[in-house]
Amino acid sequence: MTKRRGWLLGLSLGNLLFLYLPIAVLAVFSFNASSMTAQWQGMTLHWYRVMAEDAALLTALQNSLLVALVSTAIATVLGVSAAVSLERSPFRGHRAIEGALLLPLVIPEVMMGVALLLFFVIVKVPLSLVTVTIAHTAFNLPLVLVIVRARLRRLDPRLEEAARDLGATPWQAFRRVTLPLLKPAIVGAVLMAFTVSLDDFVVTFFTAGPGATTLPLKVYSMIKTGVSPEINALSAVLVLISMALIAWSLMFQRTQRRMYPFGH
Amino acid sequence: MGGPIVELRDVVKAYGVTRAVDHLSLEIRQGEFFSILGPSGSGKTTLLRLLAGFERPDRGEVWIEGRLMQEVPPNLRPVNLVFQHYALFPHLTVFGNVAFGLEMRGVSRHEIVSRVAAALEMVRLTGKQERTPTQLSGGEQQRVALARALVNRPAVVLLDEPLGALDQQLRQEMQVELKGIQERVGLTFICVTHHQGEALTMSDRVAVMDQGRALQVGSPREVYDRPASTFVANFIGISNFLTGSVDSVHGARCTIRVPNLPEIVARHRGGIGEGGRVSLALRPERLHLSREADLNGFDNAVPARVAKAIYGGHEMQYQLRLSDDVLWTARVPNDGTVERRFALDETVFVRWNADEGAILVE
Structure with a gap:
């Protein structure tokens, strides 16, 4: 028993170690006084200052936040409504629609990027x-759908019936009973979608036009001209933000489990 | 008690090919405690859902308080349902749960507070307003569900297996309490249950249901003592049957001839004729066992062999073989006397009065 535990x-x-050592090295080297990446020459916060004063970088950050915010908001509204309608009033062919909605989760990102690029070119929308x-x-919607749907499926449909029985209209029942019970899942989904959007490179790479540089794209272009410790600093900050958001999201999903320990 | 507050007229509700409710007509009177008793799958829950408005009848009409309910959605019906597993709102406190119906109807805050308090007092939950449902015991959750319905003062309270999730002892306490509450508030209760003891204890009237039909409607005493069919008799706990043909009828009494047994004297309630096939249904606790063959004041004494003797603490249960194809059960209170104990394979005489039991026309 103990032997197996130790193993x-x-x-x-x-x-x-395998997962986090590279990230740890990166974070450590963001404090490196040397401009050579692989050589330690003492502690400094210099690169963080450089980063904070880099106007192009700040614009990219602004773009990223804007895209993440708007796409998450739209995906949340659409994803929650899709989840509710798929779960509560299954119509003919709802399985096919559901499959189609979830497809972006399994399609390789490169293909999705290319497909979207082609689509924008065909309908003549300039990239921006x-x-x-x-x-x-497009890729946040299935994410929200999956998370909210999972919660909805474990929700007792009789709770809504009870609300209806007590005088609530269908909308009131949704507003006063279903929505509050879905809240942990929705908040979790929002944080997850926001993080994924903030971090996305591949799809963004294909669909961004000139001037529409997001943070990951900016980092990529900076690396092309040589790895500066500024990137280390930036990456460290990004990793920190992402981890905080994911942790927050998981925390919310755990609250929901604590609220319904019997899982009905 | 008054005229009908709920009326079902020839209601049919089918799921696919199964008819959950099959040409059912019922009248439920104002202020009565009406139970619908039946095995699972008999359509009793569907019946409640038809009344609550979650299902619509394929045929027939549902009337509540003199209004046709066909187009009325659940939220506008003058009924409230106590769900089987309570369906309490987990995100609301006890207060929030009970206040929900009043809030939906736009009752003033001031009135809500006092009515919720009164409802919680009625179910003895004062002081637990701020708890959430998961912090309550099963019995307490059941009371919250009841208060949540009662607080709206609906014309009819519907209860779906209200005591089904409680343990035996709590269940018996709540039977008495539920009936008490119903009498105090004076509302009509319609209760669905598969538990015959529960239905008999609480109800003013009982409907025994099977396969979507009401087989018998009557007071608990009527249903218990005079079951209308073999199914009802079986369901209500009668396990002893004899099938034979009517030999003679003298007034309220008749004699029945059963193969390989002496003639049986029984009381009938009409509807039989000489030579007709009938069944006699007898309760296990109404049989008297003796080693003596004489009638000793009883109308019948039939010899039988003890096939099994089961010790049950407060009573002995005997399986008795009357003939090759008749096996009966008798329950004998355990009063500590040796003379009432019988051994395996011993021959005993089963004695009972003609007034006991019910004649069922086949």
Whole structure:
């Protein structure tokens, strides 16, 4: 028993090292006084200052936040309504529609990027932040749908009936009973979608036009001209934000489990 | 009690090819505690859902308070349902749950507070207003569900297996309490249950249902003592049957001839003729066992062999073989006397009065 535990612990530690050591190295080197990436020359916050004063970088950050915010908002409204209508009033062919809605989750990102690019070219929409936002909405929607749907499925349909029985109209029942019970899932989905949008490179790469540079695209272009410790600093900040958002999202999904320990 | 507050007229509701409710007509009177008793799948829950408005009848009409309910959605019906597993809102407190119906109807805050308090007092939950449902025991959740319905003062309270999730002891306490509450508020209760004891204890009238039909409607005493069919008799806990033909009829009494047994004297309520096939249904606790063959004041004494003796604490249960194809059960209170204990394979005489039991026309 203990022997097996030790073996499992070792394996887990190995996994963690494999996953997080590169990130840790990156974070450490963001404090490196040397402009050469691989050589340690003492502590400094210099690169963080450089980053904060880089106007192009700040614009990219602004773009990223804007795209993430708008695409998450649209995806949330559409995803929640889709989840509710698929779960509560299944219509003919709802399985096919559901499959189609979830497809972006499994399609390779490159293909999705290319497809969206082709689509925008065919309908003659110039590439800009708008097309990036549309593209992000496309992959955020199934994400929201899956998370909210899972919660909805475990929700007792009799709760809505009870509300109706107590005098609530269908809308009141949704507003006063279903929506509050879905809240943890929706908040979790929002944070997840926001993070994914903020971090996305591939789809953005294909759908962004000139001037529509998001943070990941900016980082990529900076690397092309040589790796500066400024990128390390930026990456460290990005990783930190992403991890915080994911942790927050998971926390919300856990609250929902605590609220219904019997899982009905 | 008064005229009908709920009326079902020839209601049919089918799911696919199964008819959950099959040409059912019922009248439920103002202020009565009406139970619908039946096994699972008998259509009793569908019946409640038809009354609550979650289902629409394929045929027939549902009337509540003299209004046809065909086009009335659940939120506008003068009924409230106590759900089987309560369906309490997990995100609201006890207060929030009970206040929900009043809020939906736009009752003033001031009135809500006092009415919720009164409802919670009625179900003895004062002081637990701020708890959430998961912090309550099963019995308390059941009371919240009841208060949530009662607080709206609906014309009819519908209860779906209200005590089904409670343990045996709590269940018996709540039977008495539920009936008490119903009498105090004076509302009409329609209760669905598969538990015959529960239905008999609480109800003013009982409908026994099977396969979407009401087989018998009557007071608990009528249903218990005079079941109208073999199914009702079986369901209400009668396990002893004899099938034979009517030999003679003298006034309220008749004699029945059963193969390989002495003639049986029974009381009938009409509807039989000489030579007709009938069944006699007898309750296990109404049989008297003795080693003596004489009638000793009873009308019938039939010899039987003890096939099984089961010790049940407060009573002994005997399986008795009367003939090759008749096996009966008798329950004998355990009063501690040796003379009432019978051994396996012993021959005993089963004695009972003609007034006991019910004649069912086949």
